[in-house]
Amino acid sequence: xxxxxxxxxxxxxxxxxxxxxxxxxLAAALSAGYLDTGAMYxxxxxxxxxxxxxPGDADAVAKVAEETDLExxxxxxDPHIRANGVNVDAEIRGPEVTAAVSAVAAVPAVRNLLVAxxxxxxxxxxxxxxxxxxxxxxxxxxxxxxxxxxxxxxxxARRRSAELAADLDATAVDLARRDRLDSTRAADPLQQAEDAxxxxxxxxxxxxxxARLREMLVARGVA
Numbered sequence: 001x002x003x004x005x006x007x008x009x010x011x012x013x014x015x016x017x018x019x020x021x022x023x024x025x026l027a028a029a030l031s032a033g034y035l036d037t038g039a040m041y042x043x044x045x046x047x048x049x050x051x052x053x054x055p056g057d058a059d060a061v062a063k064v065a066e067e068t069d070l071e072x073x074x075x076x077x078d079p080h081i082r083a084n085g086v087n088v089d090a091e092i093r094g095p096e097v098t099a100a101v102s103a104v105a106a107v108p109a110v111r112n113l114l115v116a117x118x119x120x121x122x123x124x125x126x127x128x129x130x131x132x133x134x135x136x137x138x139x140x141x142x143x144x145x146x147x148x149x150x151x152x153x154x155x156x157a158r159r160r161s162a163e164l165a166a167d168l169d170a171t172a173v174d175l176a177r178r179d180r181l182d183s184t185r186a187a188d189p190l191q192q193a194e195d196a197x198x199x200x201x202x203x204x205x206x207x208x209x210x211a212r213l214r215e216m217l218v219a220r221g222v223a
Contacts, residue, residue, distance in 0.1 A: 007032065007127045007222040008142070009213070010135035013149035014179050014190065016156030018201045018209065019131045022149060024076045025210045027129040030223055033074035035121055036081075037132035037139065038101075040114050042092035043070055043083040045104040049096060055103040062109035072121065074128065098174075102181035111187045115139055133182055136193035144222050146196035147213060155202045 007030065011023045020036060027034035045055070047068040053060045073080040080089055091097065104110060111134075118139050122128055130139065136146035151159075157172035164171070182190040192198060197216060201209050217223030 005127075005222050007144050007217065008122060008125075008140050009129040009217070010140045010143035010146045010193075010196075011129060011131040011149055012133055012135050012137070012147070012190070012192070012196065014133075014156065014182070015175050016160040017149045017151050018159070018206065019149055021206050022201075022209050022213070023129045023131040024079065025206060026213055027076035029210060029214060030127055030129065030217070032076070032127035032129055033121075033125045034076035034079055035072065035074055035118065035125075035128055035130045036079060037114070037118050037130060037135065039079070039081045039092060040070060040072060040118070041105040041110070042097050042101050043081050043088055044068055044110060044114070045097050045101040046088050046092050047083050048104055049100060055100040058107045058109070061104055061107050062113075065104075065107075065110045065113050070117065072117075074121065074125065076129075102178050102185075106181065106185040106187060108187040115188070133190040134188040136196050137191060138188045141193070144220055145213070145216055146193045148192040148196040148198045149209070150198065150200055151202040152200075 011019050013019050024034050044065045048055060048061050048064045051064050053064055055061060069084050071082040080087060082088065115138060122130060122140055136143060157168060157175055160175060161168045161171040199209060199212065214223055
């Protein structure tokens with residue numbers, strides 16, 4: 001490991017590709033911070049639902065986002081997020097938030113607000129692994145390593161259904177819905193950065209993926 005050298009790793013990709021687990025393990029291996037940008041959008045979505053606001057009401061959603069105080073932990077061993085002082089780690093993974101988060105994340109004002117906050121957190125970090133859907137293209141376009149992590153639709157559905165103990169077919173339908181919404185939204189759609197390394201994790205274990213990313217960082221002189 002190259003101690004003291006600034007290092008920003010951007011990990012993008014669709015739901016179920018393994019972004020969260022890979023990013024956390026890579027951050028731990030690098031003694032780096034870990035930033036889950038998706039959790040920030042989920043926390044705002046939780047606040048929107050708590051306020052009784054319709055996720056499709058862009059103006060009302062933007063107002064809630066502006067008024068929500070987010071506290072985002074960046075320790076890969078103990079990541080957490082609080083909204084208005086409430087720990088919402090469990091709540092933001094529930095079905096209601098999952099069903100609404102793509103609509104909330106599509107609101108341009110919400111994206112502008114959270115991207116600014118994400119950039120502040122990155123700027124304050126010497127070494128950090130950031131995961132999401134627009135990191136390499138929007139949030140951290142100058143990252144030392146940009147990775148687009150993907151997997152087959154069937155494998156992503158299998159992983160997510162196992163994680164949530166949910167019906168496989170229903171999970172596959174929901175992932176397809178989220179993929180469509182994330183890829184077609186007007187503001188910062190999910191897409192691969194031109195200079196990103198594409199890594200298909202369909203046939204790879206987590207340790208294999210992390211090992212490959214560490215090799216790439218070593219080759220760049222930052223790990």
